[in-house]
Amino acid sequence: RAWAHYKFVVKEVPCTRLCSTKNILTVNGQFPGPTLYVHKGDTIIVDVYNRGKYNFTIHWHGVTQPRNPWTDGPEYITQCPIQPGAKFRQKIILTTEEGTLWWHAHSDWTRATVYGAMIIYPKWGTTYPFPKPDAEIPIILGDWWKQDIKEVLDELLLSGGEGNYSDAFTINGQPGDLYPCSKQDTFRLKVERGLTYLLRIINSAVQDMLFFAIADHNLTVVGSDASYLKPFKRSFIVISPGQTIDVLLEANQNPNHYYMAAKSYTVAAEGVFDNTTTTAIVEYSGNYTPSSPPLFPYLPYYNDTLASVNFTASLRSLADKEHPIDVPMEINTYLFYTLSMNTFPCPNNSCSGPNGTRLLASVNNISFVNPEIDILEAYYYCIPGVFGIRFPDFPPLFYNFTEEYYPLSYEIPTRGTEVKILDYNSTVELVFQGTSLLLGSDHPMHLHGFSFYVVGVGLGNFDNEKDPLTYNLVDPPLQNTIIVPVKGWLTIRFKANNPGVWYMHCHFDRHMVWGMDAVFIVKNGKSPEAKLPPPPNDMPPCYYKAVP
Ligand code: C2O
Numbered sequence: 438r439a440w441a442h443y444k445f446v447v448k449e450v451p452c453t454r455l456c457s458t459k460n461i462l463t464v465n466g467q468f469p470g471p472t473l474y475v476h477k478g479d480t481i482i483v484d485v486y487n488r489g490k491y492n493f494t495i496h497w498h499g500v501t502q503p504r505n506p507w508t509d510g511p512e513y514i515t516q517c518p519i520q521p522g523a524k525f526r527q528k529i530i531l532t533t534e535e536g537t538l539w540w541h542a543h544s545d546w547t548r549a550t551v552y553g554a555m556i557i558y559p560k561w562g563t564t565y566p567f568p569k570p571d572a573e574i575p576i577i578l579g580d581w582w583k584q585d586i587k588e589v590l591d592e593l594l595l596s597g598g599e600g601n602y603s604d605a606f607t608i609n610g611q612p613g614d615l616y617p618c619s620k621q622d623t624f625r626l627k628v629e630r631g632l633t634y635l636l637r638i639i640n641s642a643v644q645d646m647l648f649f650a651i652a653d654h655n656l657t658v659v660g661s662d663a664s665y666l667k668p669f670k671r672s673f674i675v676i677s678p679g680q681t682i683d684v685l686l687e688a689n690q691n692p693n694h695y696y697m698a699a700k701s702y703t704v705a706a707e708g709v710f711d712n713t714t715t716t717a718i719v720e721y722s723g724n725y726t727p728s729s730p731p732l733f734p735y736l737p738y739y740n741d742t743l744a745s746v747n748f749t750a751s752l753r754s755l756a757d758k759e760h761p762i763d764v765p766m767e768i769n770t771y772l773f774y775t776l777s778m779n780t781f782p783c784p785n786n787s788c789s790g791p792n793g794t795r796l797l798a799s800v801n802n803i804s805f806v807n808p809e810i811d812i813l814e815a816y817y818y819c820i821p822g823v824f825g826i827r828f829p830d831f832p833p834l835f836y837n838f839t840e841e842y843y844p845l846s847y848e849i850p851t852r853g854t855e856v857k858i859l860d861y862n863s864t865v866e867l868v869f870q871g872t873s874l875l876l877g878s879d880h881p882m883h884l885h886g887f888s889f890y891v892v893g894v895g896l897g898n899f900d901n902e903k904d905p906l907t908y909n910l911v912d913p914p915l916q917n918t919i920i921v922p923v924k925g926w927l928t929i930r931f932k933a934n935n936p937g938v939w940y941m942h943c944h945f946d947r948h949m950v951w952g953m954d955a956v957f958i959v960k961n962g963k964s965p966e967a968k969l970p971p972p973p974n975d976m977p978p979c980y981y982k983a984v985p
């Protein structure tokens with residue numbers, strides 16, 4: 438077990454993309470931010486200094502943080518923000534995760550530019566379940582806005598409209614040579630024929646699921662969300678925001694230049710979207726004349742839901758002797774959460790959503806509202822009036838969720854801060870049901886504090902009789918983020934063995950800020966190892982915080 442210590446100084450630096458320069462928020466002036474290299478089982482300390490102008494928090498996406506929600510990071514869920522000028526020491530406790538994860542800002546939209554990779558090597562003295570690759574490369578997919586990111590957020594929150602979409606996607610921070618003023622800095626991956634490369638692919642885009650491929654090369658998928666998979670080959674992958682996918686790339690083609698490319702997979706429910714393509718170049722070494730332009734890969738059509746559902750359905754845990762799985766078999770807590778897009782009335786129809794309404798999103802028809810004191814501290818110190826404990830286990834109204842027409846009254850959600858309380862060690866089965874409200878959308882759902890087994894997925898309304906018969910309880914993938922298909926359902930299982938307060942939300946930031954969020958409080962167990970420890974003494978103060 439090793440300890441590593443990092444210093445993250447959060448500050449604005451000028452950055453030039455797409456022919457113009459603007460200030461962006463970064464860690465240590467780097468974009469993308471620094472990569473953390475750790476081993477399975479390590480504990481890391483990161484000292485976060487906010488030297489920016491705005492409130493800030495940071496989250497270690499996919500790290501389960503056993504009994505340590507205190508430094509998990511989501512603003513107003515587990516902490517109040519780190520004020521400009523302040524500092525917070527965050528502990529990252531790695532236990533079972535192995536592979537690729539990442540970290541990102543978790544305060545408003547700051548994550549648009551504040552993110553980086555986390556590479557988790559096997560425990561010292563152990564190795565990968567596949568032949569050791571000759572080199573490993575993080576591939577961080579992201580996006581770029583010409584507009585100031587605060588303005589994009591204000592549009593979504595204040596005017597209630599759909600906001601702007603990004604102006605470019607990026608690979609390792611670079612838009613690539615199909616965009617103006619970007620050719621020079623296009624990311625280049627130099628390879629040697631005969632060698633194998635482990636690409637650790639992360640989707641940090643704020644709004645978009647992405648198709649990703651490399652011309653003339655199959656990708657062997659070997660892991661996702663820091664858990665190993667039964668290897669399978671594909672000519673392209675689908676990756677949701679928040680998710681990571683590890684693939685092996687064999688440099689087994691004729692020496693040449695090949696594009697790697699990513700573009701949006703979108704169910705363009707809310708209107709326009711960024712339909713551009715980001716590229717990088719895979720460059721074989723040797724003496725040859727490369728094709729110009731480089732060879733381009735096939736990517737599916739932007740709204741190819743079937744391509745996406747099929748890809749998700751092919752993820753299977755390795756589930757071998759060294760990597761056993763632990764799917765809860767006896768369930769004592771059944772939950773059914775509808776995921777909906779909604780409109781909400783505005784005074785004098787003054788908002789810029791449909792018919793002067795504002796856009797919201799909801800889970801079980803409750804659109805989550807951030808409190809002013811974080812839920813974790815409110816829970817720990819028993820501060821009244823911060824949250825309610827009546828999050829519904831089932832939607833308050835039943836209807837044909839994926840029907841084209843539905844009573845309009847179902848469209849208006851309740852706004853509130855309600856949480857769901859789980860007993861320690863309860864075994865949870867949660868069915869997400871996508872709905873067709875406002876035409877619906879895919880939702881990449883992410884859970885903090887746990888990885889979960891994805892035991893089933895399908896299109897249409899969930900059928901309580903038939904669909905459970907199709908569940909994979911043998912080798913389901915262990916994920917922290919998964920795409921719930923538009924007008925479809927998806928079932929996860931996990932054991933609530935991590936006491937604390939844990940956020941669950943759609944990893945499209947616009948849906949998150951519109952209220953597609955839920956919070957679990959997992960109660961303490963009896964033994965001392967099953968209890969939430971007290972907070973660190975440098976917790977960022979809440980502006981409104983009552984003295985406990
Ligand atoms: Cu990737 Cu709540 O975050």
Ligand code: CU
Binds near residue numbers: 878879880945948953
């Ligand atoms: Cu969503």
